[in-house]
Amino acid sequence: MLSKKALTSTLYDLMDLYRVIAPCQRDGELRFDRVSSPREIVLDYGNTAKSPKGVFFPQNEAMIKFGRQVDQFNQIKQVPLDRTPTVLLGVRPCDARSFLLLDAVFAQGRYLDPYYQARRQNTLIVTMACASPRQTCFCHAFGSGPYDREGSDIFLRDAGDAYLVEGVSQKGRDLIYQGYLGRASQAYLDKAVEIEAQANARLADIEPVAGIEKLLPGLFDSPIWQEISEKCIACGTCTYACPTCHCFNIEDRVLANSGERVRAWDSCMYQFFTQHASGHNPRPDQAARWRQRTMHKFEYLPRNVGLFGCVGCGRCVQSCPVRLDIRGVLRRVRAAAEAAATAGANVEE
Amino acid sequence: MSDTHVCTCNPSTQNPYLPISMVLQRVTDEVDDRTIKSFDLAFAREEDARCFKYTPGQFCEVSVFGEGEAPFGIASSPTEQGFVRFTVKKAGVVTTKLHNCKPGDVIGLRGPLGNSFPLDLMRGKDIVVIGGGFAFTTLRSLIIYLLESGERDRFGKITVIYGARDPGLLMYKEDLAAWEQRGDIEVCQTIDRGVPGWSRRVGFVPNVTEEVAPNAANAVAVICGPPIMIKFTLPVMTKLGFGKEQIYTSLENRMKCGIGKCGRCNVGHKYVCLDGPVFSMAELDQLPSEY
Numbered sequence: 094m095l096s097k098k099a100l101t102s103t104l105y106d107l108m109d110l111y112r113v114i115a116p117c118q119r120d121g122e123l124r125f126d127r128v129s130s131p132r133e134i135v136l137d138y139g140n141t142a143k144s145p146k147g148v149f150f151p152q153n154e155a156m157i158k159f160g161r162q163v164d165q166f167n168q169i170k171q172v173p174l175d176r177t178p179t180v181l182l183g184v185r186p187c188d189a190r191s192f193l194l195l196d197a198v199f200a201q202g203r204y205l206d207p208y209y210q211a212r213r214q215n216t217l218i219v220t221m222a223c224a225s226p227r228q229t230c231f232c233h234a235f236g237s238g239p240y241d242r243e244g245s246d247i248f249l250r251d252a253g254d255a256y257l258v259e260g261v262s263q264k265g266r267d268l269i270y271q272g273y274l275g276r277a278s279q280a281y282l283d284k285a286v287e288i289e290a291q292a293n294a295r296l297a298d299i300e301p302v303a304g305i306e307k308l309l310p311g312l313f314d315s316p317i318w319q320e321i322s323e324k325c326i327a328c329g330t331c332t333y334a335c336p337t338c339h340c341f342n343i344e345d346r347v348l349a350n351s352g353e354r355v356r357a358w359d360s361c362m363y364q365f366f367t368q369h370a371s372g373h374n375p376r377p378d379q380a381a382r383w384r385q386r387t388m389h390k391f392e393y394l395p396r397n398v399g400l401f402g403c404v405g406c407g408r409c410v411q412s413c414p415v416r417l418d419i420r421g422v423l424r425r426v427r428a429a430a431e432a433a434a435t436a437g438a439n440v441e442e
Numbered sequence: 443m444s445d446t447h448v449c450t451c452n453p454s455t456q457n458p459y460l461p462i463s464m465v466l467q468r469v470t471d472e473v474d475d476r477t478i479k480s481f482d483l484a485f486a487r488e489e490d491a492r493c494f495k496y497t498p499g500q501f502c503e504v505s506v507f508g509e510g511e512a513p514f515g516i517a518s519s520p521t522e523q524g525f526v527r528f529t530v531k532k533a534g535v536v537t538t539k540l541h542n543c544k545p546g547d548v549i550g551l552r553g554p555l556g557n558s559f560p561l562d563l564m565r566g567k568d569i570v571v572i573g574g575g576f577a578f579t580t581l582r583s584l585i586i587y588l589l590e591s592g593e594r595d596r597f598g599k600i601t602v603i604y605g606a607r608d609p610g611l612l613m614y615k616e617d618l619a620a621w622e623q624r625g626d627i628e629v630c631q632t633i634d635r636g637v638p639g640w641s642r643r644v645g646f647v648p649n650v651t652e653e654v655a656p657n658a659a660n661a662v663a664v665i666c667g668p669p670i671m672i673k674f675t676l677p678v679m680t681k682l683g684f685g686k687e688q689i690y691t692s693l694e695n696r697m698k699c700g701i702g703k704c705g706r707c708n709v710g711h712k713y714v715c716l717d718g719p720v721f722s723m724a725e726l727d728q729l730p731s732e733y
Contacts, residue, residue: 340705370534
């Protein structure tokens with residue numbers, strides 16, 4: 094147990110040893126950023142507008158540098174990997190789970206991403222249970238919930254004027270044992286359970302997502318993609334806000350006497366994401382792009398890495414300027430699959 | 443070892459985004475309108491040359507520093523030592539810059555990436571290679587490999603059908619001429635409409651394929667070309683008795699990383715960069731036609 098009063102001094106101790114990244118007020122918005130004083134940290138929040146994925150996978154990142162003069166081109170240099178010991182504090186359980194999907198993309202398989210791995214391997218995830226889920230939250234549709242420990246190293250629960258601190262991974266437990274934590278009395282344990290029950294009571298009824306990956310393959314040519322995409326303005330906000338969206342672009346940037354190769358977030362919502370130099374585009378319209386977004390998250394990723402590309406954080410629902418709701422998309426997918434199955438059954442009769 | 447000396451020969455254990463330095467050795471115009479050139483790249487460092495092992499059908503990310511990277515199939519064969527060839531059409535930013543490069547310029551290279559033509563499956567069988575226009579680059583790699591790898595006798599009859607709009611648009615003219623002189627490969631060059639001085643075949647690739655009628659029994663076919671050519675050649679192949687698992691092609695999609703992460707070249711759940719670029723028609727049948 095850690096009393097809320099003692100939090101500031103504990104954070105000062107932590108900041109001696111680690112770079113601490115936590116939700117802070119920056120330019121009028123709550124954002125995951127490097128903490129310079131514990132007073133900046135905001136822990137009782139719904140969620141940040143942008144996910145914390147940028148901690149491991151920055152929105153813009155120089156990967157290599159090269160000399161601009163021809164005779165310097167042999168001097169291709171890798172930008173040093175960021176291995177700074179880091180504590181990522183105050184992420185919500187949905188975001189903590191999103192890192193498992195990012196791991197599957199960047200840190201598993203035939204090719205490993207050294208930039209991602211260096212940051213990820215040197216970071217502890219300290220998750221704050223989500224005491225007040227929002228209306229747009231649907232983590233529970235994935236069998237998860239506001240108190241899910243998956244993906245966390247340390248898990249904090251609100252217990253009134255203290256936090257209950259729980260080591261989830263070995264890395265997390267090791268850190269906790271270095272600290273001076275008091276044992277929680279029964280009253281605190283009861284309070285934490287009460288807050289958890291209140292959080293769970295706020296969740297709306299929702300159909301589980303599991304199984305949707307089996308419905309989607311039959312809907313590639315369905316008219317629903319056209320219907321769904323009709324009001325999309327292709328702004329890409331959903332993909333930038335999303336904790337699991339990880340598609341990126343690689344471009345060269347020319348500086349005065351050198352240059353760098355930069356990786357930057359990209360979005361499947363954009364026309365030029367897939368357009369060939371010839372002008373041919375395999376995903377020629379927004380319907381094809383919405384199909385890709387949905388299929389990638391709910392069919393291809395489950396098939397390829399065993400995880401959905403969505404954790405139910407609801408950011409895309411909150412930030413979409415035309416109120417295109419991914420939960421509604423999933424409902425339509427189910428309805429279309431059901432309709433197709435019924436039609437098929439009728440034909441058989 | 444400093445970061446500047448990382449060898450990319452085994453990208454899975456090194457930094458797969460870090461290119462090696464290549465020196466542009468030779469630039470060759472491949473077609474009359476000068477929009478397609480071959481670039482022979484030599485290794486700047488001995489150890490890169492030793493480490494760079496590829497098979498026909500694979501591709502690389504080629505970079506012009508300051509402009510960016512783009513993926514190209516390898517047009518040279520592993521049997522051709524000392525250089526790696528890419529045949530590139532001037533189309534976008536990187537290719538335009540590449541076309542302006544001169545011998546001696548340094549070019550970045552990442553790879554080899556992707557899978558290759560099914561050489562194991564091809565051994566002991568007749569090979570039919572059908573190409574159209576510009577899409578003959580990795581087919582050149584394959585043919586040279588079949589002829590020069592020292593195991594020509596392990597492959598059956600080799601038939602090449604290669605078509606272009608007019609004679610000036612047929613690439614690799616020296617290679618074609620050399621193959622025509624050999625007795626162990628049948629080369630059928632064709633152009634869409636006859637022109638004075640052209641003594642070889644005239645007609646579209648699907649029609650010529652029907653005339654040549656390669657035997658489907660115990661054969662593997664590789665078809666690369668414009669989508670319209672492939673579309674009309676496939677029914678001919680079916681008529682000749684080729685099954686979908688006997689026919690291979692190579693896909694192209696816009697790519698950035700080349701290693702299955704950046705998320706744009708997928709066709710359904712398969713990545714062209716990682717699971718391809720070579721697919722059998724039987725495999726493509728299982729995927730949406732999003733390419």
